[in-house]
Amino acid sequence: MAIEIKAPTFPESVQDGTIAAWLKQPGEAVERDELIVEIETDKVVLEVVAPADGVLESQLFGEGDTIQSNEVIAVIAEGAAAAAPAAAAPVSEAADEATVTVGDKVLSPAARKLAAEKGIDPAAITGTGKGGLVTKEDVVNFKVAPAAAPAKAAAPAAEIQLPAGERTEKRVPMTRMRKRIAERLLDASQSTAMLTTFNEVNMQPVMELRSKYKDQFEKVNGGTRLGFMSFFVKAATEALKKYPAVNASIDGNDIVYHGFQDVGVAVSTEKGLVVPCLRNAENMSMAQIENTIRDLGIRGRDGKLTIEEMSGGTFTITNGGVFGSLISTPILNPPQAAILGMHKIQDRPMAENGQVVIRPMMYLALSYDHRLIDGKEAVGFLVTIKELLEDPARILLGV
Structure with a gap:
């Protein structure tokens, strides 16, 4: 019995997809739920599995071909045996x-x-x-490891060796995801009145609190590790309650104020930056935040995120500090009106009570759409983040 394999149903925001890789070839045996093809869209890579045991009879599209939602892409002969190799x-x-x-x-x-x-x-x-x-x-x-200094005769290198000093170029087509990221970033810079305000936060109180309770936190929460992101997400949700315009968005001539806080957390992957969401982050515990971020991060790097998990969002946090960035101006993620940028923690001399002391400091950056958010609100929001992190007890007390 022949079974048609169809492309997944794409959401309204995704027009079509591209065959990224066939993992099974015609004549090969397939098992039920075995991955047979990967389809790349503007947002995610979707996996299509075999609906039954059998043999892949034919492929109707090749790698790189564009397909539509629910279009037949292959045929499986159910129950057939694979040809002898x-x-x-x-x-x-x-x-x-x-x-x-x-x-x-x-x-x-x-x-x-x-x-x-x-x-x-x-x-x-x-x-x-x-x-x-x-x-x-x-x-x-695949990345070829750098060649070691020659000590003895070695096997011929697999990679083509170019003459020293030769000027070379390599042209590689953009992936659909990278093209979509480029379009959104360009759209954000051209269609919003984006402005960035900066501040700095003394991370010592958070670091001391984390150091004091991290072992107990991990034990109580079944191995969940206490990181810095949960502090920032909790501080952001408290600040968003105080400044609802930062959590809003513009829809035509209307301002949409959201009664929930879906916080997006930027995750860097080999295929580009993706922003999965923490739904109703205002109701999540710190352990839930840490668990969810870890899960989203792993699945984001493995290309396992769903379109639903990356859709929506009312506010975004991005952490360039993990790559060593000291300060930057993050770009908005439309239709959101603001994005918070975290950076590297670095010891710096600070003046406290007339004395110079060394403190672990982090620069914070808030980029915002000036059409919706006034400078007073943006600065007030960032100052609130700073105050909450420098006195973490206020996060728990909501003051």
């Missing part, structure tokens, strides 16, 4: 329609072709597909 052939003579084994590595056709073009030894690539299959994405993401 052909005798192993050299990589250069392998058929384009089948996977090929190189040493102990199994490569998809696209991966084999790209590895040959790049001059990469397949044996050095770690496969992330089912059963260790090396996919095209594995080859794209």
Whole structure:
């Protein structure tokens, strides 16, 4: 019995998708719920699995082809047995329609072709597909380790060696996600009256509180570690209650004030920056915040986030400090009206009560849409964040 495999139903905000990688080829056996193809959209990479055991009979689209929502992309012969494998052939003579084994590595056709073009030894690539299959994405993401100083005669390098001093260029098409990120960032800079205000916060009180209770916190909450993000999210939710315009958005000629606080947390992935949301963050405990952020971060890096998890949001927090950024001006995430930027914690000399002391300081940046938020509100919001973090007890007391 032939079963049609259809693309997922895309939400209204996603027009179409692109076949990113076929993980199964025609003639190969598939098991129920086994991943067979990845589809890249403007926001996420969607996975399509086999609905039943059988054999992949045909692919109606190739890698790189554009598909529509619910469009038939492949056909499975339910219950059929896979054809007996052909005798192993050299990589250069392998058929384009089948996977090929190189040493102990199994490569998809696209991966084999790209590895040959790049001059990469397949044996050095770690496969992330089912059963260790090396996919095209594995080859794209592969980074050749820097060559060690020559000590003795070594095997020929797999990567093409260019003459010293030669000027080279490499042209790589943007992924759909990267193109969408570029469009949104450009739109944010052109369609909003964006302004950034700065302040600094003494992180010593938070660091001391975290150091004092982190072991007990982890024990009570089943291994959940106490980080800094939960303090910032809780401080932000308290400040948003005090300054509701910062949590609002513009819709045409209307201002929409949100009675909830869906806080987006920017996550950097190999495919670009994504912003999954903490729904109703104002009602979450610090342990729930830490757990959710960790889960979203892991799934974001693995490309497992859903479109629903990255949709919406009323306010965003981004942490450039994890990459060493000392200060920056974050860009708005429309239709949100503000975004808070965290940065690197660095010891600096500070004047306190007429004395110079060393304190762990962090610069904070709040970018906001001046069409909706006045400077007084923006500065007041950021000062509230600073005061709450420098006296963390106020976060728990809500004062």
